[in-house]
Amino acid sequence: MTPPAPIPRVSLLRAARYVVDPVGTFEAARRRHGPVFRVDFPGFPPEVFVTTAELAERVYATDASGGRAGEIRRQFLEPLVGRHSLLTLDHEPWWRHRRLISPPLHGRAIARWRTEIAEIAAAEIARWPLHTPFALRDRMQGITLEVILRLVFGIRDTRRLDRLRGAVAELIDVAGSSSLLLMPPRTREWLLASPVPRRLPFLPTTRFARVREAVDEMLYDEIAGRRAAPDPEATDVLSLLLAARDEDGRGMSDQELRDELITLLEAGHETTATGLAWAFERLLRNRPVLDRLTAELDGGEDETYLDAVVKETLRSRPVVYDVPRLLDAPLRLGDHEAEAGWMPSPLIMLIHRDPAVYPEPDAFRPERFLGPDAARANKAWMPFGGGRRYCVGAQLALMEMRVIIREVLAAVELRAADPAPERPRVRHVTLVPSKRTRVVARPVRSGRSRAAAPSRAV
Numbered sequence: 421m422t423p424p425a426p427i428p429r430v431s432l433l434r435a436a437r438y439v440v441d442p443v444g445t446f447e448a449a450r451r452r453h454g455p456v457f458r459v460d461f462p463g464f465p466p467e468v469f470v471t472t473a474e475l476a477e478r479v480y481a482t483d484a485s486g487g488r489a490g491e492i493r494r495q496f497l498e499p500l501v502g503r504h505s506l507l508t509l510d511h512e513p514w515w516r517h518r519r520l521i522s523p524p525l526h527g528r529a530i531a532r533w534r535t536e537i538a539e540i541a542a543a544e545i546a547r548w549p550l551h552t553p554f555a556l557r558d559r560m561q562g563i564t565l566e567v568i569l570r571l572v573f574g575i576r577d578t579r580r581l582d583r584l585r586g587a588v589a590e591l592i593d594v595a596g597s598s599s600l601l602l603m604p605p606r607t608r609e610w611l612l613a614s615p616v617p618r619r620l621p622f623l624p625t626t627r628f629a630r631v632r633e634a635v636d637e638m639l640y641d642e643i644a645g646r647r648a649a650p651d652p653e654a655t656d657v658l659s660l661l662l663a664a665r666d667e668d669g670r671g672m673s674d675q676e677l678r679d680e681l682i683t684l685l686e687a688g689h690e691t692t693a694t695g696l697a698w699a700f701e702r703l704l705r706n707r708p709v710l711d712r713l714t715a716e717l718d719g720g721e722d723e724t725y726l727d728a729v730v731k732e733t734l735r736s737r738p739v740v741y742d743v744p745r746l747l748d749a750p751l752r753l754g755d756h757e758a759e760a761g762w763m764p765s766p767l768i769m770l771i772h773r774d775p776a777v778y779p780e781p782d783a784f785r786p787e788r789f790l791g792p793d794a795a796r797a798n799k800a801w802m803p804f805g806g807g808r809r810y811c812v813g814a815q816l817a818l819m820e821m822r823v824i825i826r827e828v829l830a831a832v833e834l835r836a837a838d839p840a841p842e843r844p845r846v847r848h849v850t851l852v853p854s855k856r857t858r859v860v861a862r863p864v865r866s867g868r869s870r871a872a873a874p875s876r877a878v
């Protein structure tokens with residue numbers, strides 16, 4: 421093998437433009453440097469972006485022997501999700517949790533939730549304003565939050581749901597604020613742990629600690645109640661986790677359960693809502709696709725085309741744009757080599773725009789995932805990452821997207837409030853529509869059926 425060539429470095433000044441123009445900035449880097457390039461963000465190990473599916477697979481393969489995705493996420497996420505979270509754990513403790521959490525989120529387990537997701541969506545859609553612009557992403561968050569609280573947490577009591585809904589939304593909001601995220605981790609830890617600063621109302625950590633305590637109290641109370649009176653018929657994730665045991669016969673502690681509930685909320689609520697917002701942002705600007713989808717659903721066709729629409733949405737507008745790992749050993753990436761301690765990072769937003777796999781990548785064309793080209797398109801499609809850290813909620817997210825799109829189309833006719841496409845804007849590790857998908861709704865004319873057809877796949 422030839423000795424590795426140095427990895428081209430993108431200057432920080434150029435790379436920083438990604439905040440305003442993520443796709444344009446990284447496409448320019450790929451044109452200039454080829455499929456592998458690095459950016460040295462201050463305070464982090466060199467991040468080596470890879471922009472083809474083949475190279476991404478090499479990065480994912482490191483999960484089997486390390487890959488330490490958790491360590492990278494820890495400094496941002498630990499204050500919210502805690503130390504016992506799938507997102508932030510690595511090695512054996514991560515693997516133990518992964519084995520416990522995967523079965524309740526598996527396709528067959530969640531298939532039972534389909535009707536309830538449709539009911540939650542229909543009830544929320546019935547409250548949408550008519551004939552006046554509103555941000556669809558915010559409304560989608562209402563639906564996906566409800567799915568997490570009722571089906572993942574399994575909370576049924578209406579009063580409890582009302583209290584938790586408000587507190588949880590506030591927690592996610594304050595945890596994602598730049599003032600908290602950009603604070604050096606050590607300072608943040610000190611402020612959160614020290615009694616005096618915790619009483620200073622002007623610090624972002626003070627509000628965060630207060631809301632976190634309120635949510636934790638409710639969650640621990642819920643966990644204690646369910647431990648005391650388990651329901652053997654329950655299908656929610658918390659009930660199944662309470663009953664789950666690892667190979668040594670150990671269940672999860674209260675703190676582990678609390679951390680994993682907040683993890684599923686943090687990882688699964690805004691992401692899915694953003695995916696749904698993008699689906700309508702794209703559909704409303706690609707009329708022939710919307711017309712075909714509506715006609716197929718009205719005509720009682722199966723969900724093959726709907727599934728392709730969801731896939732094309734997550735291809736053309738991947739919600740999570742990169743999935744870094746931390747290397748224990750050097751890793752060969754084509755002509756280059758990333759050193760131990762560096763962060764190779766599959767850059768999903770460019771992998772999904774590789775013209776060799778997705779010709780005319782700007783075109784919104786669900787047909788890519790149907791017919792003879794589907795196998796190639798599916799192989800490079802990675803909105804949920806890959807390797808052993810592949811998104812544990814992917815099947816739930818895909819089912820939610822299909823069910824909720826169907827419910828929206830059955831209830832209202834939407835139009836874009838402004839015909840210009842909404843640009844992808846960076847929000848933490850995600851790309852969101854710049855105007856949160858502004859739409860105007862009116863009741864559907866033909867009174868299409870709401871019945872949720874059985875899907876080909878969950």
Ligand code: HEM
Binds near residue numbers: 507518809
């Ligand atoms: C459209 C919606 C979603 C997208 C685009 C998405 C995307 C992702 C991505 C890219 C990763 C990182 C994978 C990697 O590092 O290779 C991830 C991890 C994760 N996701 Fe999702 N996700 C979505 C919905 C959900 C849902 C609904 C849940 C659960 C309720 C969930 C729970 C998680 C968890 C717990 C992890 C960490 C897995 C681990 O490190 O073992 N996600 N997701």
